[in-house]
Amino acid sequence: MPENKKMWLVTFAVFGLLVFEILASMISHSVALLSDAAHVGTDLLAAIITLYAQKIAMRPSTDSMSFGYSRGTVVSAFVNGVTLILLSLIVLFETVQRFFSPVSIQPSWMLTAAIVSFIVNFFIVISLFSGGKNLNIRSALLHFAGDAVVSLGVILSAIGISITHQEWLDPAISLLLVSIMMVTSYRIVRESLLILMEGTPPSVNIDQIIQALLSIKGILAVHDVHIWGVSDAEFAASFHLLVAPETKVVETDRILEKIEALLLDKFSIVHVSVQFECEVNPLHTGFPHRKMG
Ligand SMILES: [Zn+2]
Ligand SMILES: [Zn+2]
Structure with missing residues (x-):
């Protein structure tokens, strides 16, 4: 049936x-x-x-x-x-x-x-x-x-x-x-x-994810990490990555491929949004980055 x-x-x-x-x-x-x-x-x-x-x-x-x-x-x-x-x-x-x-x-x-x-x-x-x-x-x-x-x-x-x-x-x-x-x-x-409330799913450990990201060649630092559940089975992530200023755009593509494979394999994250940066922005701590009005 x-x-x-x-x-x-x-x-x-x-x-x-x-x-x-x-x-x-x-x-x-x-x-x-x-x-x-x-x-x-x-x-x-x-x-x-x-x-x-x-x-x-x-x-x-x-x-x-x-x-x-x-x-x-x-x-x-x-x-x-x-x-x-x-x-x-x-x-x-x-x-x-x-x-x-x-x-x-x-x-x-x-x-x-x-x-x-x-x-x-x-x-x-x-x-x-x-x-x-x-x-x-x-x-x-x-x-x-x-x-x-x-x-x-x-x-x-x-x-x-x-x-x-x-x-x-x-x-x-x-x-x-x-x-x-x-x-x-x-x-x-x-x-x-x-x-x-867009909370971090209990099965996800943010520190573990940051460590995994830092192990990828070319990534210098990770900040503004958000991981949330779209439903109880599908997770999404967004974060900023610091790379060296001389990194080419085509190289960030290779890094992105590695990130997507890693997050899907190890953490069941199906949707990733990444912002590449080559300078530390002091406004990018916590949420929101800028106040309205
Ligand atoms: Zn019952
Ligand atoms: Zn940032």
Whole structure:
């Protein structure tokens, strides 16, 4: 089955699960189910946004969108993460309230919904398992495997409640689910924000790159180095190089070829802009080089 079709199928399965879990959490009064439903809801949103962003990311670059559309996936991840945090806060509020004013819940409905959720997640994992080595599919697989484990936790607490009648087990498991959701969403927001703020990708070491550049014959000094992610997989770099005044333009071309090969091979940098200089310019420290107005 093609990857895209598979993702759509998963999306429909998750939608069915969401509707069922919302109904079940209303009937059973379980906040654990509510937080699971909130999580499933954001999964659905994430899947839809990702499918759309991936489609947009394929568009070629134009004069007005010179970097293309690949950063659309980063924007979608950011929106996703923020939504996830807001939703977690709402569920957290409900959960904490439940500790102080307990509500009698129906463990049978809680159990049924958790079993359905486990089965759906289990089959999603099985169907994604044949998806090969694509990074998106693999991270989706890991995610739904985690969700299956969560459903297992809800199943156990539903059984626990029906045997012991300890109803605090419900908000307790809910608290655990919300905490996991918050940690995940915090990471998504932090990683996507770094790219949106043009931060240096965590996998890139600027000092290492400068040392590698200085090892190329003809380069005397490197300054004003910027390395940023256009998306989470494509990096770009720009910097100034000091060369001897007698260097010919044709020689800078040879240097440039070496730089492009080096940066692509060792640092996955796909887009390089270099400014050759033969004199040190004191204005070229930090950003910006010149103030406006
Ligand atoms: Zn999930
Ligand atoms: Zn400079």
